[in-house]
Every structure is written in structure tokens, then in C-alpha cells.
Amino acid sequence: MNKICLAFLxxxxxxxxxxxxxxxxxxxxxxxxxxxxxxxxxxDADRYAGKVVAPxxxxxxxxxxxxxxxxxxxxxxxxxxxxxxxxxxxWKSGIYNNAQTISNSEVLNQDAVLSLAGLFKTNGYGTFxxxxxxxxxxxxxxxxxxxxxxxDPAPPGAPLAKLSGGEQDWGPIHLTEExxxxxxxxxxxxxxxxxxxxxxxxxxxxxFNPHMPWYxxxxxxxxxxxxxxxxxxxxxxxxxxxxxxxxAVSDGIGSFAxxxxxxxxxxxxxxxYLATTSYVDxxxxxxxxxxxxxxxxxxxxxxxxxxxxxxxxxxxxxQKTTLWEEGTHTLLMFRAPGVTTAGGVSxxxxxxxxxxxxxxxxxxxxxxxxxxxxxxxxxLKAPKAPWESTAITGxxxxxxxxxxxxxxxxxxxxxxxxGIEEEEFYDTTKDPHEWTNQIDNPIYATIVEKLRAxxxxxxxxxxxxxxxxxxxxxxxxKEKKKK
Numbered sequence: 001m002n003k004i005c006l007a008f009l010x011x012x013x014x015x016x017x018x019x020x021x022x023x024x025x026x027x028x029x030x031x032x033x034x035x036x037x038x039x040x041x042x043x044d045a046d047r048y049a050g051k052v053v054a055p056x057x058x059x060x061x062x063x064x065x066x067x068x069x070x071x072x073x074x075x076x077x078x079x080x081x082x083x084x085x086x087x088x089x090x091w092k093s094g095i096y097n098n099a100q101t102i103s104n105s106e107v108l109n110q111d112a113v114l115s116l117a118g119l120f121k122t123n124g125y126g127t128f129x130x131x132x133x134x135x136x137x138x139x140x141x142x143x144x145x146x147x148x149x150x151x152d153p154a155p156p157g158a159p160l161a162k163l164s165g166g167e168q169d170w171g172p173i174h175l176t177e178e179x180x181x182x183x184x185x186x187x188x189x190x191x192x193x194x195x196x197x198x199x200x201x202x203x204x205x206x207x208f209n210p211h212m213p214w215y216x217x218x219x220x221x222x223x224x225x226x227x228x229x230x231x232x233x234x235x236x237x238x239x240x241x242x243x244x245x246x247x248a249v250s251d252g253i254g255s256f257a258x259x260x261x262x263x264x265x266x267x268x269x270x271x272x273y274l275a276t277t278s279y280v281d282x283x284x285x286x287x288x289x290x291x292x293x294x295x296x297x298x299x300x301x302x303x304x305x306x307x308x309x310x311x312x313x314x315x316x317x318x319q320k321t322t323l324w325e326e327g328t329h330t331l332l333m334f335r336a337p338g339v340t341t342a343g344g345v346s347x348x349x350x351x352x353x354x355x356x357x358x359x360x361x362x363x364x365x366x367x368x369x370x371x372x373x374x375x376x377x378x379x380l381k382a383p384k385a386p387w388e389s390t391a392i393t394g395x396x397x398x399x400x401x402x403x404x405x406x407x408x409x410x411x412x413x414x415x416x417x418x419g420i421e422e423e424e425f426y427d428t429t430k431d432p433h434e435w436t437n438q439i440d441n442p443i444y445a446t447i448v449e450k451l452r453a454x455x456x457x458x459x460x461x462x463x464x465x466x467x468x469x470x471x472x473x474x475x476x477x478k479e480k481k482k483k
Contacts, residue, residue, distance in 0.1 A: 025200075025299040026200040026299070026363065026364075027200065027299055027300065027301050027336075027337075027362060027363045027364070028125075028197075028200050028201050028202070028203070028296050028299060028300040028301070029120065029125075029201070029202045029203065029300065029301050029302075029303070029359055029363065030203050030205075030287070030291060030300050030301070030302045030303075031116075031133070031202065031203065031204040031205070031303055031359075032204075032205055032206070032284055032287070032302065032303065032304040032305070033081075033132070033133060033204070033205075033206040033207075033304070033305050033306070033307060034206070034207050034209075034210070034280055034284070034304075034305075034306045034307075034331075035077065035132050035206065035207060035208055035209065035210070035211040035306075035307055036209075036210050036211045036212070036306070036307070036308070036310045036319070036320065037210055037277060037280065037306040037310070037331060038306070038309045038310040038312075038326065038329070039306075039309060039329045039330065039331055040052050040274075040277075041054045041057060041058065041277070041331070042066075042068060042331070048230070048232055049230055050229065050230030050231075050270075050274075051224070051228065051230070051274075052274060052277060052278075053223050053224075053274070053277075053278045053281070054277060054278060054281040055281065055285070056281050056282065056284055056285025056288060057281050057284060057285075057304065057331070057333075059285075059288075060284075060288060060302065060304055060333055060335065061333045062342060062343055063335050063342050064302070064333060064334050064335030064336065064340040064341075064342065064344060064380075065333065065334050065335075065340045065341075065344035065345070065346055065379070065380050065383055066331075066332070066333040066344070066345055066346070067332040067333070067346045067348070067350050067376075067379075068345060068346065068347055069329075069346075069347060069348065069349045069350065069391065069409070070305070070329070070330045070331065070332035070350050070351070070352065070391075071328045071329060071330060071349070071350070071351055071352070071391040071392075071393055071409050072307060072308040072309070072328055072330050072351075072352050072393055073089055073090055073351055073352055073353045073392070073393060073394065074090045074095075074096055074097075074308070074393060074394050074395060075308040075309065075320045075321055075322060075323065075327040075328050075393060075395055076096070076097050076098055076308065076320060076321050076395070077098060077135045077211075077307055077308075077320075078095070078097070078098040078100075078102070078135040078136040078137075079095045079096050079097060079098070079100075079394075080307040080308050080352065081133070081134050081135045081136075081137075081307055082095050082102060082108070082134070082135070082136060082137040083095075083352065083353050084116075084305070084307075084352040084353055084355050084356065085115055085116045085117075085133075085134050085137070085138060085356075086108055086113055086115060086116075086137065086356075086370075086371075087113075087116070087353060087356035087357070087367065087368070087370065087371030087372060087373055088107060088108060088113060088353075088370060088371065088372060089353055089372040089392070089394070090394035090395075090404075090462075091392075091394050091404060091406060091456045091460075091461035091462055092107055092372060092462055093105045093107045093108050093462060094107070094462040094463060094464055094465040095108070095137075095464075095465065096394055096395055096396040096404060096464045097321070097395070097396055097464070097467070098135070098136075099467035100464065100465045100466070100467050101465065101466065101467070102136050102137045104465045104466065105465060107370075107462070108137060110370075112368055112369065112370050113368065113370045114139070114142075114368045114370075115134075115137075115138055115139040115142050116202075116355075116356055116359065117129065117138065117139070117142040117143055117202060117204070118139050118142035119356075119360060119365055119367060119368070120200075120202035120363070120365070121142040121143075121144075121202075122142075123363075123365050124199055124200070125199065125200050125201055125202045126144050126197060126199055126200070126201040126202070127142060127143045127144050127145075127201070127202045128143070128144060128145045128146075128189075128192050128201060128202070128203045128204065129143050129145065129146045129147070129203075129204040129205075129206075130145075130147050130185040130186075130188040130189050130204070130205050130206075131147070131148070131149045131181075131182060131185035131189075131205055131206040131207055131208065132148070132149035132206040132207065132208045132211075133204045133205075133206040147185070147188060149181060149182075149185065149206065149207075149208045150181045150208075151181070151208060152173060152175060152180050152181055152215055153175075154169070154213065154215065155171060155172070155173055155174040155215060156174060158171070158213075160172075161265060161268065161269070161272075163256075163259055163260065163263060163265065164256065164259070166213075167211075167212040167213045168212060168213070168256055168318075169212070169213040169214075169215075170212070170213060170214035170215065170268070170269060170272030170273075170276075171214075171215060171272070172215070172216070172217065172218040172221060173215040173216055173217060175217075176217070177217050177279075180216075180279075181208065182207045182208055182209050182279070182280065182283050183283060185205055185206070185207070185283075186205060186283040186284075186286050186287050188205075189203060189205040189287045189290075190286060190287055190290040193287070193290040193291055193294045193296065194290065194294065197296075200363075205284075205287055207280050207283060207284070209276045209279060209280050210273060210276035210277050210279075210280055210310075212319070214272035214273055214275065214276040216272075216275050216276050216279040217279070220275035220276070220278045220279045221271060221272070221275045223274075223275065223278055224271045224274045224275060226267050226268065226271055229267040229270050229271050229274075230270075231266055231267060231270060231313070232270075232312055232313055232314050233314075233433060234261075234313055234314060235433070235435050238314075238315055238316060238435055239315065239316055241436065241437040242424065242437060243418060243422035243423065243424070244422065245397065245403070245405070245418035245419055245422045246416070246418055246422065246424060248397055249317075249321065249322050249323070249395070249397055249405075249418075250315055250316055250317045250322065255316075255318075256318040256319075257311070257312075257313045257316050257317055257318040258316060260313065260318065261313055266313060269312065270312055273310075273312060284304070288302070298337050299337060300337070301334070301335070301336045301337070301359065301362050301363065302333075302334065302335040302336075303332075303333070303334050303355060303358075303359065304331065304332070304333050305330060305331060305332045305333075305352060305355065306330045306331045306332075307330070307352075308320050308327060308328065308330060309325070309326050309327045309328055309329045309330060310326065310327070311324075311326040311327060312326075314326045314433070315434075321395065322395070323393055323395050323405055323407035323416050324414075324434050325409070325414070325428075325432070325433075325434055328393045328407065328409065329409075330352060332350065332352065332355075334358070334376070334380055336362050336380055339362065339377065339380050339381060340380050340381075344380070344383045345383055346379045346383035346384070347383075347384075348379055348383075348385075348387040348389075349387075349389040349390070349391040349409055349410060349411065350376060350379070350387070350389075350390055350391060351373060351390040351391050351392065353371070353372055353373035353390075354373040354374055354375065354376050354390055355373070355376075356371050356373055357371055357373050357374060357375040357376075358373075358375045358376040358377060358380070360375070361375045361377045362377065362380075373390065374390060389408070389409070389410045389411065389454070391408060391409040391410065392406065392407070392408045392454075392455055392456075393406070393407045393408075393409070394406050394407075394461070395407075396464040402463060402464065403418070403419040403420075403463070403464070404419075404458070404461050404462070404463050404464055405417065405418045405419065406455045406456060406461060407455070408451055408454055408455050409428075410451055410454070412447050412450065412451060413425060413426050413427045413428045413429065413444075413447065413451070414426045414428055414434060415448060415451035415452060415454075415455070417452070417455060417458070419458070420458050423439045423448075424437050424439055425437065425438050425439045425441075425444055425447070425448050425451070426438065427444065
């Protein structure tokens with residue numbers, strides 16, 4: 001045997017041993033979640049044609065599998081996070097909005113329900129969480145380290161946009177980027193990745209941004225010159241064909257959309273949202289770069305998600321809390337060593353509650369019987385594999401907390417039921433903006449009947465639990481000063 005062949009065999013043998021060692025290692029998890037980040041950065045987004053600077057998240061998506069049709073179980077922070085972190089759907093728990101008292105949920109407080117962190121903790125993992133991960137329910141005892149999120153202080157002179165007080169504001173922040181709380185959360189996550197671990201870890205990092213107010217350094221605003229801002233497409237009479245309860249969903253905070261548009265500041269608002277998106281992308285990029293430089297690169301599963309979508313004027317609405325596409329559509333991407341292939345794109349309709357069983361299977365753990373989602377591993381291996389839609393979303397209006405609203409996003413379109421009798425249906429193959437409610441069009445009667453059967457019936461779905469009666473609205477600084 002000549003020396004060249006011998007050297008080649010030694011190198012190949014060494015590679016096989018290294019690969020085998022990596023395969024024998026238990027899988028770690030890097031769990032990344034952004035608040036209020038919509039799906040505009042998807043390459044094939046059919047509802048927004050403007051520029052979105054997010055190179056780090058796009059790089060992550062290209063390295064694994066991205067789901068173009070992922071949907072939240074609830075379009076509000078607390079119920080969404082409670083659902084994907086418990087694996088229990090809102091129509092089982094009764095938790096549909098932020099004001100509800102989660103401790104009143106008999107379903108979530110039964111011993112059999114185990115948080116996602118708890119699943120890993122009970123299986124010998126170190127569990128670390130930094131920033132906004134959960135919201136109101138997380139079984140704190142299942143974290144070795146948990147540091148929650150904080151809002152950055154408002155800049156002097158706020159409100160800067162001069163439209164509203166409180167969180168409905170935007171503008172350049174007075175802090176350095178290093179002083180911002182989401183930056184600090186990334187620093188803590190990076191420190192965990194730079195440590196030596198004698199057992200596998202579940203590391204979660206969540207950003208408060210791009211939740212309002214949008215206060216980020218000026219350099220991120222500069223990425224989006226106002227004369228280059230593309231506004232989302234709007235329809236003036238978009239709400240005219242909706243039932244009363246659907247129209248009520250867009251009341252309240254949604255009316256801020258009309259104030260923004262009528263003031264002529266719509267481009268400024270979109271610019272601020274995009275600027276904050278790019279700031280968030282930078283922080284996730286820092287954490288992902290730290291993983292790439294660490295010894296855990298080849299045995300760490302990465303999942304990135306957004307808790308729900310976000311309206312910027314569509315359907316005359318601002319923020320979330322709707323059952324339309326803008327409020328429910330999320331980002332979801334996975335990179336799983338040995339399972340996913342770079343460049344994977346799935347067009348299947350999936351739910352964020354599918355994350356829990358997916359991570360369990362990827363890490364060889366047995367999830368509790370209480371979870372409602374299904375493992376996405378078949379789609380991670382083959383993104384075009386057959387799949388039955390699980391993209392169901394629940395909501396209740398704060399003024400109608402005795403009624404559960406349920407929506408399903410499916411290859412056939414979107415069907416929504418408000419309470420017992422009011423309904424919507426959109427043929428999203430022809431109407432991606434969901435501008436025309438076709439519920440009374442006989443052409444779609446068969447499709448509507450099929451989709452009705454796929455959502456929990458009104459009698460079967462858990463109705464919303466009462467809101468916390470003692471919970472008081474936080475006053476603005478001016479209101480507090482007056483008191």
C-alpha cells in the first residue's frame with residue numbers, strides 16, 4: 001500500500017470516528033423566539049414586496065428547513081407562548097388572551113402537563129433562558145437559570161412619533177446598542193455557548209423587540225430610507241363584508257392604524273418596524289455565530305420562531321390579536337444535524353404547537369400525553385412529504401370573553417368561526433390578502449363544510465377563562481405623576 005493511500009485511509013478513518021463521536025453525543029437545543037415579528041422577510045412573501053434586511057435569519061433558514069406556512073395557536077403573546085411551551089392548545093386550556101388568569105386553567109395545572117423546559121430538565125439537561133421566552137406560564141422550577149425580559153426606557157422627549165403615549169411610539173433610542181436589554185440577553189446566551197458543559201443543554205433566547213415601542217439605534221433606521229419604503233397593500237372598504245364580531249376584533253388598539261395613516265406617518269411607522277426587525281436580526285446573528293464557533297455546533301438543534309404575526313394597517317388594524325393572515329402567520333425554521341438538509345423549504349401548513357413534539361423526537365425524549373401538536377420530523381427529513389394541516393388558531397375578544405373564536409388556515413383557504421354563528425371564508429389561492437369574504441358564496445359551500453369539520457366545534461372547544469379582575473392597566477408616566 002503506498003503512502004498516499006495510507007494517508008487517505010487514516011484521514012477517512014479519523015473523519016468516521018469524529019462523525020461517530022458526534023452522532024453519539026446527545027442533542028442540545030438552541031431555542032430562539034422573537035416577539036411580534038411578522039413574516040415579511042420570507043423570500044416568497046406574497047403580501048409584502050419591500051426590502052427587509054435580515055441576513056442572519058435568512059442564513060439560518062438556508063442552512064436547514066423553513067416553513068412558509070407556519071401559524072400561531074393564538075395571535076397574542078401570553079396564550080401563544082403558553083400553547084407552544086406547554087404543547088396544550090388554547091381550545092383545550094381556555095387561555096386565549098393576555099388578561100386571563102392562567103392559574104385558573106385546570107388543564108394547564110394538572111400534574112401531567114410539563115413545560116418544554118421541564119421535559120428537558122427531567123431528562124438531565126441544563127436549562128437556561130434569557131429574555132422574553134414565556135409569558136405568564138412556564139413552570140419556573142424547571143429552569144436552572146431564567147432571566148426575564150425588560151423594556152428599554154423611553155428616550156427623552158417621548159413620545160417621539162407624537163401620535164400616542166405609552167408603547168404606540170417609535171424613534172431612535174438614546175442608549176448605545178450594548179446598553180439595550182435584548183443585546184444583554186444575547187450576551188448571556190453567548191456566554192452559555194462559550195462555557196464547557198458536562199451535560200446537554202436547552203438554551204432559550206427571546207427578544208422583546210420588535211414589540212412596540214420601536215426604539216433602536218439610528219443606524220438601523222438609516223438602512224431604510226423613507227423614499228424607499230414600500231407600504232403594505234390596503235383596501236379602503238376591507239371590513240365591509242365582515243360579521244359584527246369580526247369587525248369588533250379590529251376595534252380598540254386597531255384604530256391606531258387609521259391614526260397613523262391619516263397623519264401621513266405610515267411610511268415612518270413601517271420604517272421603524274423594519275429598523276427594529278434588523279436590530280433583532282443582528283442579535284440573533286450574534287448568538288448563532290457563537291454557536292458556530294463553539295464545540296456544540298454539530299450536536300445542537302436550532303429552532304427559530306415568532307410568537308405570532310403583526311398588522312401594520314392591513315384590515316384597518318395595528319399590532320396583533322386577529323385571526324387574519326397578518327395576525328396569525330409566523331416564521332418557523334429548524335436546523336437539526338443529521339436530519340435537515342440545507343435549503344429545505346416546506347409549503348405544508350403547520351402550527352407552533354408542533355414544536356414541542358418535534359424537539360422531543362429530535363432529542364430522543366418522550367413527551368407527555370397532554371400535548372396536542374404533531375412532530376414535524378417527517379417534514380424536516382422530506383419537506384414535501386404528505387401532511388394534514390394543523391394550522392388552527394384560537395382567540396377571544398376582551399369585550400366578549402365568553403366566546404371562543406377559531407380559525408383554520410388550510411390549502412383550501414381560511415375558515416373562521418366567531419362564537420356560534422358568525423363566519424368568514426377566504427379563497428387564499430385567489431385572494432392572498434383576504435379581502436373578499438366568500439362565506440355566503442355557494443361555489444365554496446363544499447369547501448366551507450369541510451373546513452368547518454376540521455376545527456373544534458363550539459361545544460367541544462374550551463371557552464375562554466375569566467380575565468383577571470384585579471389586574472389594573474398600567475398608567476403612563478404622566479398619569480402616574482398626576483396621581
